Every structure is written in C-alpha cells, then in structure tokens.
Amino acid sequence: MHISNGIIDGPVAAIFGALALAVLTFCVLRGRRDLDDRLAPMAGLVAAFIFAVQMLNFPIFTAGVSGHLLGGVLAALLVGPWVGALCVAVVLIVQALVFGDGGVAMLGLNITNMAIIGTAAGYLLIALLLRVLPRTNAGLAITAFVSALVSVVVASQGFVLEYWLGGTTDLGGNLAGLAGTMAGVHLLIGIGEGLITATTVVTVAKVRPDLVYALRARRPVAPAAPTVPVAGGAR
Amino acid sequence: MSRRSWPFVLGGLLIALLLAGVVSNYASAHPDGLDSSLLKGCTVNAEGEITGGSCPAQKSQRHELSDSPLADYGVRGISNGFLSTGLSGVLGVLLTFALGGGLFWLARRRGPAPAGASAAPGGGPAGTDRPASRAGSAG
Numbered sequence: 001m002h003i004s005n006g007i008i009d010g011p012v013a014a015i016f017g018a019l020a021l022a023v024l025t026f027c028v029l030r031g032r033r034d035l036d037d038r039l040a041p042m043a044g045l046v047a048a049f050i051f052a053v054q055m056l057n058f059p060i061f062t063a064g065v066s067g068h069l070l071g072g073v074l075a076a077l078l079v080g081p082w083v084g085a086l087c088v089a090v091v092l093i094v095q096a097l098v099f100g101d102g103g104v105a106m107l108g109l110n111i112t113n114m115a116i117i118g119t120a121a122g123y124l125l126i127a128l129l130l131r132v133l134p135r136t137n138a139g140l141a142i143t144a145f146v147s148a149l150v151s152v153v154v155a156s157q158g159f160v161l162e163y164w165l166g167g168t169t170d171l172g173g174n175l176a177g178l179a180g181t182m183a184g185v186h187l188l189i190g191i192g193e194g195l196i197t198a199t200t201v202v203t204v205a206k207v208r209p210d211l212v213y214a215l216r217a218r219r220p221v222a223p224a225a226p227t228v229p230v231a232g233g234a235r
Numbered sequence: 236m237s238r239r240s241w242p243f244v245l246g247g248l249l250i251a252l253l254l255a256g257v258v259s260n261y262a263s264a265h266p267d268g269l270d271s272s273l274l275k276g277c278t279v280n281a282e283g284e285i286t287g288g289s290c291p292a293q294k295s296q297r298h299e300l301s302d303s304p305l306a307d308y309g310v311r312g313i314s315n316g317f318l319s320t321g322l323s324g325v326l327g328v329l330l331t332f333a334l335g336g337g338l339f340w341l342a343r344r345r346g347p348a349p350a351g352a353s354a355a356p357g358g359g360p361a362g363t364d365r366p367a368s369r370a371g372s373a374g
Contacts, residue, residue, distance in 0.1 A: 001269045006296035012343020028342060035343040041244045048248060051331040052255035055324055057263040057306060061294060065261035065271040083339070090335040099327060100298040100306035122289040159269060181275060185268035208243050 001155065001186075002095065002102030003068060003109050003162075010105065011020060012166025017108025025090055031082030034213070042211055043079045047087040050075065051094065060188040067189030070166050072118030073126065073148040074197045079203065080213040081123040089114035113158040122151030125212060138215070140205055141198040148197035149190035156186035173195060248332060255324030259308070260317050 027033065050071035071091065075084030089111050095101040102110045122224040125147040133139035160179045163171075171178060205212050266274065266283065273292035277285045285293055304311045305323050313319040 001267065003269065004292070004295045005298060006294045007273065007292060012241060025347075032342055032344050035339055036323060037343060038240045040339040040343040042240050045244045045247045045251070046337030048328045048332035049251045049254075052259075052324065053249040054257040055255050055262060055327075057265070057267060060268075062371045064265050065268060066265040067268050068262075086339075087335060090338070091331055094327065094331050094334060097300065097307050098303060098330065099308055099323070100301050100303055101308070102297075104299045126295055145270050156268070162292065169289070169291050171291065171348040178272065181272045185272055208240075210238060211240060211243060216373070218305050227358040 001110075001114055002092075002157065003106040003113075005103030005105055006168060007103075008106060009166040010166055012162060013105050013109055015108075016112050016162065020089075020111040020116065024086065024111070027082045031080070031086060032231040034080045034083055038211075039079055039213075043083050043087055045125050046071075046075050046078050046084070047090045050088060051091045051199075054091065054095075058192050060185070063072075065159055065185060067192055068120050069193055069196050070114045070152055072114060072155070073122035073144065073151050073193070074200055076119050076123045077144055077147075077197070077201045078128060078212060081119055084123075084213075085115045085119040088119060093123040105150065109159075109162050113155045113162075117158040118151045118155040121154040122147040125150055130214060137202050137205055140212075142200050143214075144198040144201045145194035146197070149187070149194040152186050152190035152193045153183055154206065156182040171180050248328070251332075252325055252329045255328045256321040259324045260320050 050069065053069045054071065055068070057068045059065075060067050071088050072084065075087040078084070079087065092102060092107065092110050092115060096104050096110070098109050126143055129143040129146060130139070133142055157179065160175065160182055163178060164175050201212065201214075205215060209215055253340035265271070270292070273295075274285070274290050277288035277293060280286050285295075298306070300306060305326065308323045308327070309316075309319040310322045310326075313322065
C-alpha cells in the first residue's frame with residue numbers, strides 16, 4: 001500500500017509528514033514505558049520480521065493483483081500499540097530510503113496509513129475483542145484475524161481521504177468509486193493479513209506467551225477484586 | 236516472567252532471514268491493491284508503465300532514490316535474479332533489525348518499572364545526583 005511519488009500533491013504530503021512526525025514522537029514518549037530490556041530486542045525483531053513478510057506479496061482472487069502484510073496489528077499484539085506503530089514506521093523508512101519503495105516525499109502519508117491508522121484501528125478492536133472472547137489461543141487467533149482484516153480496510157480508506165485532499169488527478173467527482181475499489185481489494189488482502197497475523201501471534205503465544213504484549217492483559221482478570229471506594233475515583 | 240528474550244529473538248531473526256532471503260523469490264509480481272486500484276482507467280504495458288487512458292496514478296513520478304544500489308529489492312550488479320532479490324532481502328532484514336533494535340535499545344526505559352500507568356514525575360531513581368560533577372564543573 002506504498003504511495004509512489006506524484007500521486008498526492010506536495011502540500012498535503014507535507015501536512016501529513018508533520019502529522020506523522022508528531023504522532024510518532026508521542027509514540028516514543030508513551031512507548032518508553034513499555035520498552036524495557038526485554039521488549040527492545042523483541043521490537044527490533046518485530047520490525048525485521050515485518051520487513052521480511054512485506055516482501056512476500058501474495059496473489060488475491062482478482063486477476064493480476066497482489067497484496068502484502070502491513071503488520072500494524074501483528075506489531076500491536078506482540079509489542080503494544082505505541083512501540084508497534086514505531087516498528088512499522090521503521091520498516092517504511094528503510095523501504096523508502098534504501099529500497100526505493102514508497103516515495104520519500106510520500107513517507108508521511110505512508111506512515112499515517114500503515115503505521116498509525118492501521119495500528120490504531122487494529123488496536124481498538126484488539127482491546128475490545130480480547131475482553132469479549134474466551135482467553136484461549138482460539139480467542140487470540142480470532143482477535144488477530146478480525147483486527148488485522150479490519151485494520152487493512154481502514155488503512156486503505158486513509159489513502160482515499162488523502163487522495164480527496166490532495167490527489168493529483170481529478171476523478172470527476174468519482175471519489176466513491178475509488179473508495180469502493182480500495183475497500184473491496186483490501187478486504188481480500190485483509191484476509192491474507194488476518195491469516196498471517198493470527199498464525200504468527202498464536203505461534204509466539206505457544207512458544208513464549210510471556211513475549212506477547214496483548215496477553216499481559218489476561219493477568220489482571222482476577223476474580224472480582226474487593227472494590228474499595230476511592231474518594232474522587234469515580235469516572 | 237524474567238526469562239530472557241534473546242534466544243527467541245535470534246530464532247525469529249533466522250526465520251525472517253529465510254523468508255526475505257529465499258521465500259521472497261516466490262512472491263507475486265503483480266501490482267498491489269493500491270497500485271492496481273490507481274491504475275483503473277489506464278492502459279499499461281508489460282513493464283507496468285502507463286501508456287494511455289485516465290486514472291488516479293497517471294501523474295506518478297520516479298522515486299527520488301530509484302538509482303540506489305538496493306532499489307526495487309535487488310542488488311545492483313548482481314545479474315542472477317534469485318540471488319539479487321534474496322541478498323537484498325537479507326540486507327533489508329539485517330538493516331531493519333539494526334536500525335529498529337538499536338533505536339529501541341537506546342530509547343528503552345532503564346531502572347524500575349513505573350508504578351501502574353502513571354510514571355512518577357521527574358522520572359529517574361532518587362540519589363543519582365553526583366556532587367562530584369558539580370564540583371568539577373565549578374572549577
């Protein structure tokens with residue numbers, strides 16, 4: 001889903017560059033609370049793994065179209081949303097600056113869609129589904145699959161918004177057509193994203209459950225702790 | 236809880252190297268979901284260049300660094316496609332791990348975990364103030 005140069009105009013690309021920088025800075029500040037001696041190497045691995053799997057374009061049913069992992073939900077499940085968004089951003093920066101993939105001028109847009117929107121939308125669903133579904137590997141797999149699928153579709157609509165703001169070609173008012181095409185294709189790609197994400201996360205959960213960030217939330221679900229009224233603690 | 240993560244990380248890195256170094260050669264070469272959506276309405280030749288029509292991608296431009304030695308996931312100067320793609324993948328995984336892992340390692344929190352969600356204002360553990368340094372700078 002890497003945007004090439006010339007697709008979105010310069011001013012809009014620059015605005016999203018500033019936006020992405022601000023959000024990533026916040027992610028660094030907030031993510032430092034999660035980053036300890038054990039999570040830091042794991043986050044490096046997650047970034048490297050996402051880079052590798054992004055090279056593996058898989059065909060989708062539509063003739064002549066492929067898709068690849070974005071990785072936001074995978075990263076959020078393994079290392080948390082803040083560090084996870086940073087992992088995807090590192091991958092996108094390496095791809096733009098070294099591999100000529102995704103315009104350097106479009107980097108802010110690509111980080112916004114794949115690292116920020118994809119991870120944020122996915123993490124909201126992760127937080128919801130992990131609360132509702134059974135605390136088993138099957139529950140984790142369903143959470144991963146659904147969150148990953150939805151996150152890809154939402155990220156694709158991030159692009160549509162950007163094209164509406166600064167697309168270089170006049171669509172003649174047919175933005176809805178582009179939105180529909182993007183959503184349809186990315187629904188299919190999202191199935192691949194979901195399968196890869198679920199398989200990877202469940203594999204890690206079986207080998208080293210202590211290294212799955214999302215499973216830390218399982219612990220505090222102790223049977224109803226005695227509720228002590230706290231002064232001013234009501235929301 | 237306190238098991239080390241390094242053995243797992245090294246194992247995972249090997250898998251990533253295998254995926255990027257070997258499996259990447261079997262990836263689909265078709266344009267991805269975004270590129271194909273943006274080409275709707277245009278005609279393209281075998282190289283994927285736009286030859287006519289009207290589509291959202293018609294004003295796309297060359298990449299700033301399309302002459303980079305690793306551009307388009309190949310190593311310039313290596314004519315064997317399998318080797319070129321695989322080697323670029325291996326280099327990319329190592330580079331991403333070094334850059335990402337290095338930055339995360341530098342940014343990591345040192346000292347005890349913050350209590351709950353709210354970190355104490357002022358951060359670091361008490362008693363780290365070194366009077367000696369102050370004396371030194373005064374002189």
